[in-house]
Amino acid sequence: MTAATQQNSPSSSPASLLIRWLFVFGLLYGFLVAIQLMGGSIKALGKDSAETLFDGVSNPFAGLSVGILATVLVQSSSTTTSMIVSLVGAAKDVALPLTSAIPMILGANIGTTITNTIVSIGHVRQGPEFRRAFAAATVHDFYNLLCVAVMLPLEITTGFLQKSAVAMTGWFVSDSSASSFKSPVKAAVKQAFKLIQDGLEGAGLEGIPLSAVMLIIGVGLTFVCLILITKNMKILISGRMEQALNSALGKSGVAGIIVGAAFTFAVQSSSITTSLLVPMCAAGVLSLRNAFPIMLGANIGTTLTGVLASQASETSAGLTIALVHVTFNLLGVIVFFSVPAFRKIPIALAERLAGKAQKSPVWLIAYVGTVFICMPLAGYLLF
């Protein structure tokens, strides 16, 4: 095609694709090195300093709030969960306790939804179009809020998520209580980690300064690697993504969940998946009911980033917290999707809020301010 119907020409020759794929694998390696660096930084910090640091999030509501705020700030639940996985999977005496990490992981689920809410605000002047866009964005928020509202109290009282994840870890690791987690991936990234650590120590860093620099490099590298993985994977699989979305337009249910999960796993970002759905819902080509399962799939797909990160952890606790995330999101789908009566709740809430926000922007400001700023800030400061 030329002239008016000319196609864009992203370099899509086999050679350039091969280079891009190799680049993605390189980024994946960098991401795993970053996870080890973050875990190593806590180890370098020492037991007492680590305990003092983690005391602030020992209350579940404070942990939940930190999870939300951190994710809102970095606009990526993958980054937050990877950081949490690395902290939990650090050497046993300095690691973030699993009980403290679980609410943070749940908070990351809520915080990540701000991205598509921001995308929906782009339609704010378009009346009915904004209503559809805002409903598409907030249905994901309401779903995640409801999941946390149901499962966090249950977790605090029974510890069911932690217990089930510990049991599952036992299926994959022969001795899940072992202080050292033997992963082939970990061995592969250890050399790069040692190289950086030795380099920093050679520069005269030790103790807290060494820990701080390793943490900064680790967080920065995680962030950059995930952004670049997302960007490149989006280019690499855009054709497949387009086909999958076209086929999911008229379907609701398991097909949508699979599309959402597969696509999110591929691009390592649930925000990308859910944000793509917002303009389609705004234009009316995708109904809220058909978009909802794709969002649920995105929630599942994003948990695999944590599982990937756990492969570079020092201990099997990293895998356990990643499995908590997987279990939480799978249970959410089972509870809020397989039961039709429950499925209607987030959809109805989103439609009602969107209707009000269309009439008055005060609702929009109040909602975003409450859920993503005031509530988590209050949670952190009060608890």
Next chain:
Amino acid sequence: MFDWLQKIGGSSHGLADIHRRFLEMLQDGRHIFDAASNALLGGTTPDVIRTDLYETDLRINHTEMTIRKELVVHGTVHGASTFPTLLVLMSLVKDAERIGDYAKNIFEIACSGADLGDEASKAFLIQMKDELSKFMVRASNCFDSQNEDDSRSLLKDIDAFQKKCDVHVGELVRSTGRNEAGRVLTVRYFKRTASHVGNIISSIVMPLDRLDYYPDKPMSEQ
């Protein structure tokens, strides 16, 4: 050697699917036009083709809606750089859909039993119909190949065809005696159909803002 890499990511452009669907739409347009014109001029009994004609029109409308949805998905996935292409295609599918609408109008003239005049007048209309039907095939080929020279040549022929339509309608309007409504409407619908075929092809040689808009010059001279 590494072609499998392209397969992993899927066809790099959903536009290829949209392009294919659009060509199917043009084929359906030609089919429905030929069927309706044969009912009017070729002696086919309208009832024989009625179901096929309306089903084809429904298929054209359905394809138009599918293409529109796919264009939104394509724009969402690939971003702002695709918008000019999407806007052009959004306009073209409307032209392709209108070909089906005019075919239905021609079919309605056939159903009304309109008097199309003597054998010479009918022969003239049949010749115009055949010419227009060939334009549709050429338009489809031009769109598929995006050949600018062929497109300009086709636009020139369509301009000439439209002029012929105008001259003929002028003669019929000025004529006295017979009721020429059937012939006037037929020629008028032929002209409109040709105009939509021309719009589709003009997208190959003209900028987006000039599509469907020819204030002073014929399409081929834009």
